[in-house]
Amino acid sequence: MRALAAAALALAALLGPAAAMLEVHVASGSVFAVEGRPAVLPVWYTSRSQKKPYVTWLLHKPDADPFQILTYLDGVVKVEESDLKRRISFLYPVLSHNLSVLINGTQEHDSGQYMCTVNVADDSSSTGKNVGVINLTVLVPPAAPACRLQGSPAVGGNVTLSCASRKGKPLPSYQWQRAAPAAQVFFPPMQDRARGTLKLTNLSLDMSGVYVCAAENRAGSATCNVTLEVLSTPRLPAEEAGRAGGGGQRDQGRRRGSQKPGVGQKRRAGRRLPHQHPVLGAGRPPQARGPPRRLRRRLRRPGQRHRRLAGPPAPGSPPPPPAARRRRPGQDGCRGRHGAGAEPGRLPGVTPPPPEKPTPPLYFDFLGFFFFPSAF
Incomplete structure (x- = not known):
């Protein structure tokens, strides 16, 4: 029994100083927070000294070097210049040995590795025991899909x-x-x-x-x-093209087709070619359009006799009578416009206009040319 008591005392003597040495503890090495909500990084330390500690919080991101975000020195808390300046603070008084920090309104770029380092003037620790490391991951909920x-x-x-x-x-x-x-x-x-x-x-x-x-x-x-909405029949290709963005071209085509023709279009629409004539053009190809324009003046018109070229007069035949010359008003003993030679029923001093010759339809010339070619 004495041997056992002596061993217990020796063990207590060995564990006592070790338990009192400076050491930083973390509740969890990984902390997850939802964007916009607060996050707590739980850290505390143990020490045999009663003096004030020197505390430093650092943030290490994958794309940057570690930098200070929060410190405690000689009883003064200082928040360093960073994105967390207005959102980070100690959760409890530092002298309580609880060094946990609170981050409000977490954002996605707050994710990273947070390190808490503690030093006490009259206390020491083994290598790495005075540092606590916590990995913070800020989760982002899905946006509306x-x-x-x-x-x-x-x-x-x-x-x-x-x-x-x-x-x-x-x-x-x-x-x-x-x-x-x-x-x-x-x-x-x-x-x-x-x-x-x-x-x-x-x-x-x-x-x-x-x-x-x-x-x-x-x-x-x-x-x-x-x-x-499942349809019983598939859509037409035109409808599919309209749904895919081709409706503007279809509407434009409708508007183009519904435009009224102008004056020039109306005139061209009412003009007929000779082969389109309802009488002369029936059953005739476009190339059979009748005689050329230069021969139309030589076609015989109704009421006129065709003048044949006369040959030389026969020997002993009387000479042809002189051609009657058209007389003007005021000739043959008349006394001019105001004379007594005015025709009855005509106002004195007024010369009537020459009578207009009726212009027969063009298709009579075409019929005469095709049915009586010997007359031309």
Whole structure:
């Protein structure tokens, strides 16, 4: 028994000074916080000294060197210039040996490795025992995802529903399900949870409904939905082109076709070519348009006799009578315009205009040219 008592005393003597040496403790080496919410980094120390400690908090990010964010020296707390200046503080009084810090309104870039170093004037520690390290990870909930439908939602067709969130840490996973009243949950390979796609094949009318996609990670979740309306007949290509962004060209074509013709267009529309004439052009090709323009003046018109070229007079025949010359008013003994030679029924001093010759239709010339070619 004496031997056992002596051994216990020796063990107490050895453990006593070691237990009183300076040492920093952490409750957990990894702390997770949701963006926008507060985070607590739990740290405390033990020491045999009663003097005030010298405390330094540093932040080490992967892309930068460690820098001070918070210190305690000679009873004074100092917050260093950084993004955390207005959001970080000691959670308890430092003399209580609890050196935990509180970070309010955490942001994604607050993630990193936080190191707490403690030094006491009349106390020492073994190498590395006076430093506590905590890794802070700020999680970001998924942003509201966007749901899309690709494909032709007709009976027998195939469509793909896609869902994507532009923000989230860690990367969100996606889960598709069909809303009530016909609730349904989907599984791989129909659904790809990493990419957020859902493939529906061989569509039927009873597959119409509302499909909901949920993007979720450790920080939270967000949803979106898309309505699938399965048609009994597929859409026409023109309708598909309009849905894809070609509606403007189609409307422009309609407007172009509904424009009224101008004056020049009306005139060209009412003009007929000779081969289009209802009488002369019936059954005739475009090249049979009648005689050239230079021969039309030589065609015989109704009421006129064709003048043949006379040969030399026969021997002994009397000379031809002189051609009657057209007399003007006031000749043959008349006394001019105001004389007595004025014709009856005509006002004195007024010369009547020459009579206008009626212009026969052009198709009479064409008929005469084709049916009586010897007369021309």
